[in-house]
Amino acid sequence: MTLPEHGVEIRLAARPDGWPKPENFTVAKAEVPAVGAGQVLVRNLVMSVDPYMRGRMNDTKSYIPPFELGKALEGGAVGEVIASESPDLAVGDVVLHGLGWREFAVLDAASAVKIDPNLAPLGAFLGVLGMPGLTAYAGLLKAADFREGDVVFVSGAAGAVGALVGQIAKLRGASKVIGSAGSAEKVAHLKDDLGFDEAFNYKDGPVREQLEKAAPEGIDVYFDNVGGDHLEAALAVANKGARFALCGAISQYNATESTGGPNLFAVIGKGINMRGFIVGEYSDVKEQFFAEVGAWLAEGKIVARETVVEGLENAPAAFIDLLRGANTGKMLVKL
Numbered sequence: 001m002t003l004p005e006h007g008v009e010i011r012l013a014a015r016p017d018g019w020p021k022p023e024n025f026t027v028a029k030a031e032v033p034a035v036g037a038g039q040v041l042v043r044n045l046v047m048s049v050d051p052y053m054r055g056r057m058n059d060t061k062s063y064i065p066p067f068e069l070g071k072a073l074e075g076g077a078v079g080e081v082i083a084s085e086s087p088d089l090a091v092g093d094v095v096l097h098g099l100g101w102r103e104f105a106v107l108d109a110a111s112a113v114k115i116d117p118n119l120a121p122l123g124a125f126l127g128v129l130g131m132p133g134l135t136a137y138a139g140l141l142k143a144a145d146f147r148e149g150d151v152v153f154v155s156g157a158a159g160a161v162g163a164l165v166g167q168i169a170k171l172r173g174a175s176k177v178i179g180s181a182g183s184a185e186k187v188a189h190l191k192d193d194l195g196f197d198e199a200f201n202y203k204d205g206p207v208r209e210q211l212e213k214a215a216p217e218g219i220d221v222y223f224d225n226v227g228g229d230h231l232e233a234a235l236a237v238a239n240k241g242a243r244f245a246l247c248g249a250i251s252q253y254n255a256t257e258s259t260g261g262p263n264l265f266a267v268i269g270k271g272i273n274m275r276g277f278i279v280g281e282y283s284d285v286k287e288q289f290f291a292e293v294g295a296w297l298a299e300g301k302i303v304a305r306e307t308v309v310e311g312l313e314n315a316p317a318a319f320i321d322l323l324r325g326a327n328t329g330k331m332l333v334k335l
Contacts (some may be wrong), residue, residue, distance in 0.1 A: 305329030
C-alpha cells in the first residue's frame with residue numbers, strides 16, 4: 001500500500017487562561033515522519049481526552065512535562081499498524097499508545113502495546129480496561145485501602161473513573177456506595193444502571209447536606225475526582241479512620257485565582273488518611289486489574305458507558321465538553 005505523506009494533527013496554539021477555548025487549539029496538516037528502525041507507523045482509530053490533560057496545558061512543573069506550544073498534543077490512542085520496521089509488531093496489528101491527537105503516529109514499537117480487538121471494543125482499552133480503569137481499581141483498593149463493608153463516597157461518579165470506582169466497590173463488598181454527579185440524568189444512571197445505592201445532583205443544594213442525608217452513618221472511603229466543596233463535605237461526614245484517595249480536582253483545574261482550601265482540622269481529629277496518587281505508581285497491579293475487571297466486563301457485571309465524538313477536528317470541543325461535565329462515562333474521539 002502507498003503510505004501517507006501527510007496527516008492532520010491538533011496542536012496547542014496558546015496556553016489557556018482559565019477555561020480552554022477553541023482558539024487555544026489549531027488543526028494543522030503535518031508531514032508524516034519516515035519510519036525508522038524499531039519503529040511503526042500507526043493510523044489512529046480512536047483517541048482519549050482526559051481531565052489530566054488540562055494540567056499539561058500550563059507551563060508549570062508537574063509529574064509529567066507540559067505540552068509544547070505549536071506541537072501536537074499527546075494522549076492515549078488505539079490504532080492499526082500500517083508500516084513496521086520492528087520484528088515485534090506487524091502490519092495489521094492493533095496497538096495502544098500515547099500519541100493521540102493526530103491522524104498518523106510514528107513511534108517506537110517498544111512504546112506500543114499490542115491488543116486483541118476481539119476481546120472488547122477498541123474504546124474499552126482507553127476506558128474500562130485502560131488508564132481510567134486502572135486508576136479506579138488501584139486508587140480504590142490501594143490508595144484508599146478499601147475494605148469489605150466500607151461506606152464509599154465517589155465524586156464525579158458519572159465520569160470514566162468515578163463510575164468504575166463505584167462498581168468495583170460494590171463488587172468487592174461495600175456496604176453502601178454513594179455518588180455525586182451534575183444532572184438528574186446522570187444521577188439516574190448511577191442508581192439504575194451502575195448499582196449505586198445513593199446518588200445526588202451536586203447542583204441541587206449544598207454538597208454537605210446532601211451527603212449527610214445519603215450517608216447518615218458517615219463514610220469510610222472518599223474517592224475524590226472533584227475537590228472543593230466535595231472534599232470539604234467528605235471531611236465533615238467522614239468516620240474516624242476514614243481513607244481518602246485524592247485522584248483529581250476538576251472543580252479547580254480552570255481556576256485563575258486561589259480557591260482557598262478546606263479546613264483540614266478534621267483530618268487530625270478523625271485520624272483521616274489522605275493519599276494523593278498517580279496511576280503510574282501502581283503498575284504492579286496491572287495484571288491483577290486486567291484479570292479481575294476483564295472478567296467482570298465479560299460477565300456483564302460492569303457497565304462501561306462511553307460518550308463518542310466523531311472526527312479528529314472535534315477533539316478540542318470534546319475536551320472542553322469533558323471539563324464541563326458533558327460526558328457520561330469515558331469521553332472518546334473516533335477518527
